[in-house]
Amino acid sequence: MKVEDFFNQQNIIDLSFFNFSNAITACYYAKDNLEVLKVNDNFLSFFPILGNVTNVYFPDVLEQIGLPGKQIEEFVRDINEKGTVLIPEVKISINDEERVYSLLSTRTKNDSFSYLNGVQGQFVDRTAEFNLRKERQNLLEEKIHDREIIEEKSRQLESLATRLAKYLSPQIYKSIFENEDGGEQKHARKNLTIFLSDIVKFTDLADTMEPERLAAVINSYLSEMSAIAVECGGTIDKFIGDAVLVFFGDPETEGEEEDALKCAEMAIRMMKRVGELNKHWKKLGVIDGLKVRMGIATGFCTVGNFGSDLRLDYTVLGSPVNLAARLQTMADHNSIIIDEYTKDLISSQVKCKEFDEITPKGFARPIQVYQLYDFKSAKRRELRKSLSHVGDRVEVNVLDSSNIHAAIEELKRIQESFEREYAELNDETES
Numbered sequence: 001m002k003v004e005d006f007f008n009q010q011n012i013i014d015l016s017f018f019n020f021s022n023a024i025t026a027c028y029y030a031k032d033n034l035e036v037l038k039v040n041d042n043f044l045s046f047f048p049i050l051g052n053v054t055n056v057y058f059p060d061v062l063e064q065i066g067l068p069g070k071q072i073e074e075f076v077r078d079i080n081e082k083g084t085v086l087i088p089e090v091k092i093s094i095n096d097e098e099r100v101y102s103l104l105s106t107r108t109k110n111d112s113f114s115y116l117n118g119v120q121g122q123f124v125d126r127t128a129e130f131n132l133r134k135e136r137q138n139l140l141e142e143k144i145h146d147r148e149i150i151e152e153k154s155r156q157l158e159s160l161a162t163r164l165a166k167y168l169s170p171q172i173y174k175s176i177f178e179n180e181d182g183g184e185q186k187h188a189r190k191n192l193t194i195f196l197s198d199i200v201k202f203t204d205l206a207d208t209m210e211p212e213r214l215a216a217v218i219n220s221y222l223s224e225m226s227a228i229a230v231e232c233g234g235t236i237d238k239f240i241g242d243a244v245l246v247f248f249g250d251p252e253t254e255g256e257e258e259d260a261l262k263c264a265e266m267a268i269r270m271m272k273r274v275g276e277l278n279k280h281w282k283k284l285g286v287i288d289g290l291k292v293r294m295g296i297a298t299g300f301c302t303v304g305n306f307g308s309d310l311r312l313d314y315t316v317l318g319s320p321v322n323l324a325a326r327l328q329t330m331a332d333h334n335s336i337i338i339d340e341y342t343k344d345l346i347s348s349q350v351k352c353k354e355f356d357e358i359t360p361k362g363f364a365r366p367i368q369v370y371q372l373y374d375f376k377s378a379k380r381r382e383l384r385k386s387l388s389h390v391g392d393r394v395e396v397n398v399l400d401s402s403n404i405h406a407a408i409e410e411l412k413r414i415q416e417s418f419e420r421e422y423a424e425l426n427d428e429t430e431s
Contacts, residue, residue: 026101026123034058034076034119046101046123048094058119065092075105079119083107089130090123100130170230174251187304191256192249192316193263193296193342194324195234197225197270200291200333202242213285218242220281220399221290224273227401232266237315247316250303260298260345267294267336268374269384274334276388280399295327296372297339319362326360327369336372343370350375 026046029038036053044050053061062072067090078085087103105121165173199205199221206214222239229236229246233254237245246266248259271292278289301318320339327337337355351373359366375381387398398407 023122025125027120028053028058028061028122029118029120030058031118032107034079036061037118043123046125047092065090079105079107085121089126099125099127102126187302188250189300190250190253190303191299192247192301192303192320193256193260193298194301194316194320195244195246195248195263195267195294195296196321196324196328197244197267197292197294198328199242200293205286209285217281217284217286217290220277221274224277224401225270228269228273229266232262232269234263234266238313245321247301247303250316256298257345260296260342261349263296263342264336264338264346264350264372265375265380267296267372270294271334271336272384273387276397277399280397291333293328293331293333294336295324295329295331295338296336296342297321297323297327298342298345299323299339322362323360323367326358330356330358330369331371338370338372340368340370349377349380 023040024042026043027040028036028043030036034057036056036058039053043053047065050061050064059072059076062075063069067075067087071087075085075087084106085103090101090103092099092101101123103121103123105119108116108118108120110116205217209217221242222244225244226236229244233252234246234248235250237247239245246263248263249256253259254262271294274290274292278286282289297320299318299320301316301320303314303316305312305314306317307313323339327339331337338352343352352370353373355369355371357366357368387401389396396411398404400407
C-alpha cells in the first residue's frame with residue numbers, strides 16, 4: 001500500500017491548504033487538469049461575482065473575471081510547459097470600482113501524496129500600489145509638462161530679450177535685467193563725454209535714393225558705427241535719423257580722462273570705417289560716398305529715465321549735449337571737433353589744433369574748440385583692427401563686421417573656389 005492510502009484525502013488537502021486559508025491573498029488549489037478543488041475565503045471576497053468556483057475549470061474563472069482570451073491561452077500553455085506563470089497585472093471591475101491584481105500560479109509535486117500534485121496560486125491585490133504608481137506617473141507627467149512649459153516660456157523670454165537687446169545699448173540692457181529694483185533707474189548728475197555725429201546732406205540723399213537702397217546704406221552705416229561704439233565702451237543713447245548719439249561715463253566709468261580717450265578713439269575709428277566702406281556704398285548709389293561730421297563735448301549732465309508712464313528713454317540732458325550738437329554742425333566734412341574741456345583731458349595723448357572760438361547759446365563766455373586728428377602713439381594706432389586690405393593684386397573689404405568668423409569662412413571659400421578654377425585652367429594650359 002502507498003502512504004497516501006493511510007490518510008483521508010480531503011483532510012490532507014485541507015491541511016496542505018491551511019496556510020493559504022488564512023492568507024490575505026485570494027488563493028486557489030486545482031487539479032493537474034486545472035479543475036478548482038479549493039479556494040480560501042478571501043478568494044470569494046475578492047471576486048464576489050464568481051460565486052462557488054469549486055470543480056470549475058480555472059481558465060473559465062479567468063475568463064469570467066475578464067482576462068482576454070489570448071492571455072488565458074498563454075496561461076494554460078505556460079503552466080503546462082514551464083510549470084509557473086506570473087501575470088503582473090489583472091484589472092477587474094468590482095461594483096464599478098477598478099481593482100488591480102497580480103496572479104502567481106505554480107505546479108505542485110508531492111511524491112507521497114499524488115492528489116497533492118496539481119496547481120496552486122494566489123491573486124495579490126495591488127490596487128493601492130497600482131494607484132500609487134499611477135499617481136506617481138501622473139505627477140511625473142505633470143512635472144515633465146510643467147518643465148516643457150517653463151522651457152517654452154524661457155525660449156520666449158530669451159527671444160524677447162534678444163529682440164529687446166537690439167533697441168537698447170548693452171550697458172543699459174544689462175543694468176535693466178540685472179537690477180534687483182525692477183529696472184527702475186534713479187536720475188544722477190555725472191560728468192560725461194558726449195558724442196554726436198551725422199551724415200552731410202543726408203536729407204538730399206534720402207530724397208533721391210530708392211527706399212531699399214537707402215535702407216541698405218543707412219542700416220550698414222548705423223550697424224558699423226554701433227559695433228565700434230560698443231567695442232569702445234560707449235553707451236548708445238539713440239539714433240535720430242542718420243545722427244548717432246553716444247555717451248561715456250554711465251552706467252560704467254573708468255574716470256573722466258579715460259572716458260574721454262575712449263570717446264576719441266571711437267570717433268577716429270568710426271571715421272576710418274566710413275572711409276573703408278565708401279566704395280561699397282557708392283555701388284549702392286551714394287555717388288560721392290558718405291561724408292560725416294562729429295562733435296565731442298565733456299561736462300556734467302543729468303542721466304536717467306525720462307518720458308511718460310507709457311514710454312521711457314534712458315538718456316542724457318544738459319548743456320554738453322547741446323554743445324556736442326553745435327560742434328557737430330560746424331565741423332568740416334569728415335572731421336571731428338572737440339570742446340576745450342575734452343581737449344584738456346586728452347591733449348597729452350592726441351594730436352589736435354585750434355579750430356575756432358564760439359559762444360554757444362546759453363554760454364556766458366566764448367569757448368575755444370579744436371579739431372581732433374589722431375593719437376600721438378603709433379603703438380596705439382597700430383592696435384586698431386583693420387577690416388580692409390589693399391595688396392598688390394587683391395583688395396579685401398569686410399562689409400559686415402558683426403560676425404568676423406563668418407567673414408573669415410567666406411574668404412576661405414573664395415580661396416578654395418579660386419584654387420579649383422585656376423587648377424583646372426593650369427591643367428588645360430599644360431595639356
